[in-house]
Amino acid sequence: MSSADLIIVGSGPSSAQAAKAAVGHGLSVTMVDVGHEDTEFARSVPDRPFDELRRTDPDQRRYFLGDSDPEEQHGSKKVGSQLTPPRQFIKRGVDQHLPFESSTFFPLQTLALGGLGAGWGAGTLTFESFELKEAGLSSEELEPYYREVAEDIGISGSTDADTAPMVLTIPNVQAPLENDSNARSILESYQRGKARFHRKGFYLGPSPSAILSEPLRQGSSVRLPNSYHDMDFYSDHQRSVYRPRFTIEELVGHSAFTYRRGLLALSFEERADGVRLLCEDVATKARVAVEGRALALGAGAINSARIALRSLAPMGTKVPLLCNPYNYVACVNLRMLGRPAADRRHSMSQLTGVVTTPGGGEADRTILSFYSYRSLLLFRLAREMPVPPFLGLQLARALQTSFTIVGTHHVDRHGPDKWLRLQKNNEGREVLAGSYRLSRTEGMERRRNLRRVLRCLLALGCWPLSVLAPAPGSSIHYAGTLPVDDDPRVPLRCARSGRLNGTKHVYLVDSAPWTLLPAKGPTFTQMANARRVVAGVARALRG
Amino acid sequence: MGLLTRLRPTEREVHALASLETDPRLYARFAPITRGFLFAILVITTVAVLAVICAPFWALRARR
Numbered sequence: 001m002s003s004a005d006l007i008i009v010g011s012g013p014s015s016a017q018a019a020k021a022a023v024g025h026g027l028s029v030t031m032v033d034v035g036h037e038d039t040e041f042a043r044s045v046p047d048r049p050f051d052e053l054r055r056t057d058p059d060q061r062r063y064f065l066g067d068s069d070p071e072e073q074h075g076s077k078k079v080g081s082q083l084t085p086p087r088q089f090i091k092r093g094v095d096q097h098l099p100f101e102s103s104t105f106f107p108l109q110t111l112a113l114g115g116l117g118a119g120w121g122a123g124t125l126t127f128e129s130f131e132l133k134e135a136g137l138s139s140e141e142l143e144p145y146y147r148e149v150a151e152d153i154g155i156s157g158s159t160d161a162d163t164a165p166m167v168l169t170i171p172n173v174q175a176p177l178e179n180d181s182n183a184r185s186i187l188e189s190y191q192r193g194k195a196r197f198h199r200k201g202f203y204l205g206p207s208p209s210a211i212l213s214e215p216l217r218q219g220s221s222v223r224l225p226n227s228y229h230d231m232d233f234y235s236d237h238q239r240s241v242y243r244p245r246f247t248i249e250e251l252v253g254h255s256a257f258t259y260r261r262g263l264l265a266l267s268f269e270e271r272a273d274g275v276r277l278l279c280e281d282v283a284t285k286a287r288v289a290v291e292g293r294a295l296a297l298g299a300g301a302i303n304s305a306r307i308a309l310r311s312l313a314p315m316g317t318k319v320p321l322l323c324n325p326y327n328y329v330a331c332v333n334l335r336m337l338g339r340p341a342a343d344r345r346h347s348m349s350q351l352t353g354v355v356t357t358p359g360g361g362e363a364d365r366t367i368l369s370f371y372s373y374r375s376l377l378l379f380r381l382a383r384e385m386p387v388p389p390f391l392g393l394q395l396a397r398a399l400q401t402s403f404t405i406v407g408t409h410h411v412d413r414h415g416p417d418k419w420l421r422l423q424k425n426n427e428g429r430e431v432l433a434g435s436y437r438l439s440r441t442e443g444m445e446r447r448r449n450l451r452r453v454l455r456c457l458l459a460l461g462c463w464p465l466s467v468l469a470p471a472p473g474s475s476i477h478y479a480g481t482l483p484v485d486d487d488p489r490v491p492l493r494c495a496r497s498g499r500l501n502g503t504k505h506v507y508l509v510d511s512a513p514w515t516l517l518p519a520k521g522p523t524f525t526q527m528a529n530a531r532r533v534v535a536g537v538a539r540a541l542r543g
Numbered sequence: 544m545g546l547l548t549r550l551r552p553t554e555r556e557v558h559a560l561a562s563l564e565t566d567p568r569l570y571a572r573f574a575p576i577t578r579g580f581l582f583a584i585l586v587i588t589t590v591a592v593l594a595v596i597c598a599p600f601w602a603l604r605a606r607r
Binding site: 054055056057058060061064065334337338339340341377378379382383384385386387388389391392393394395397398399400401402 | 573
């Protein structure tokens with residue numbers, strides 16, 4: 001059995017960046033991953049604009065609706081049911097291999113190549129120094145790694161926007177993406193009343209994204225700028241939107257990198273000279289051991305905790321949990337009502353808003369992501385309307401060019417009713433169980449912030465039609481399950497270096513160590529932190 | 544809220560609508576209405592009035 005310098009679990013954004021950094025530091029890497037891929041849709045979604053496909057493609061039903069049962073396709077309220085058919089592979093095998101039970105928390109887990117990054121909205125917001133500090137990270141340490149990741153994956157955004165000091169604190173990014181008609185109209189409204197908005201503590205600017213506005217060489221291939229076809233929820237044409245699998249594909253040609261697909265990491269054992277990772281071959285159910293000098297867990301905060309609990313703690317031991325509370329507000333932008341919108345657009349977040357909290361902690365910001373509603377089809381709108389479908393359709397047609405979805409993320413801190421633990425279910429099967437309940441104070445704070453968001457939207461000319469509170473877990477931002485603790489004796493905690501307490505060779509490269517989850521999307525910071533941790537691992541292995 | 548939920552289309556009706564929407568020959572029936580602000584308001588108002596008129600009958604149909 002060969003032994004790598006570093007075993008990396010998972011292939012998501014953190015693991016991919018950890019692997020790239022490790023290979024760059026001269027380490028040999030074995031990546032262990034189940035690695036499900038889309039085998040159906042990648043070639044069948046044409047690289048043409050959404051509207052053209054809608055008008056001309058007789059086969060569009062297949063990728064817009066999928067082949068599955070209509071109840072399953074449109075009726076499920078489970079987290080992840082919003083994934084379009086070409087992204088449904090992200091959930092494949094999860095119920096079988098990553099069993100989870102809870103009546104209060106409904107996370108989206110994955111066994112896909114690229115992890116949750118396979119369906120990532122590509123937001124790349126940097127954390128500010130006070131957020132990093134409260135999360136157990138250091139801005140001085142992280143800054144160079146933010147830049148490395150940005151150069152590697154390609155980030156577009158505006159460093160001149162009012163929001164830049166809060167959400168994009170790195171220089172030399174690609175030019176911002178073009179905004180669509182709806183977003184331009186909202187931004188104009190903000191610019192006209194900027195002083196008033198700033199007095200309210202509201203700031204708005206283009207969304208920083210891992211979406212290219214200029215070509216970028218990645219390995220031996222060139223990724224192209226976004227074609228504004230509005231098909232980003234359905235395909236990765238041009239490779240404009242970064243996906244972690246691009247990094248894995250680049251590394252697979254490197255002699256120091258081995259990708260072991262089809263293995264589910266179960267637990268680890270420490271040995272004098274390294275670590276032994278026990279896995280299950282998902283095809284044959286056989287147990288497989290992978291050995292290395294060090295282990296980096298990058299399976300995501302939830303599943304890194306599952307592996308750590310199975311390896312280090314008795315059944316029933318609880319670990320804490322962080323997850324951003326999430327709402328989305330369906331609005332009508334009155335300035336666009338009844339007006340035509342240009343077809344040229346990308347599908348991801350067009351604008352990012354920041355709402356600061358008067359009297360709250362510095363990190364208590366609410367982050368808004370503005371999406372224009374277009375490529376998700378009208379039937380999804382009509383289904384939410386309490387009218388017959390024919391009338392709902394006419395209403396959706398009238399609202400379509402002005403319809404705006406504002407995703408609203410709130411900060412999260414640890415609490416007594418937010419936890420995970422391994423337990424046996426009624427069938428005697430080991431499952432990860434969880435609970436997620438906001439305290440009364442948190443709930444009140446969240447409602448107060450939401451009211452402030454609604455007032456800001458009204459002032460922008462965006463009339464809220466409804467506020468939806470999806471189930472806890474639907475933000476798909478998870479962290480804090482094995483948090484940093486400066487006392488190395490506390491089990492199931494980790495050091496600032498990312499090393500898991502009670503171990504010599506096991507490190508966490510995802511968001512499991514964080515002690516705060518700011519309202520900003522965590523992926524960019526996870527990737528930068530993964531590189532930071534791996535730099536430390538390389539130093540430790542060199543001796 | 545219970546009444547509003549009951550008035551929503553069933554999954555079967557939604558699926559039928561989705562199937563029609565992905566038929567390119569019917570594209571025009573699903574295209575955005577972009578004849579100006581006032582026309583959009585007129586459509587919304589008309590839908591609202593019709594929805595109120597239809598609501599009792601719509602709520603009575605066999606469902607779920």
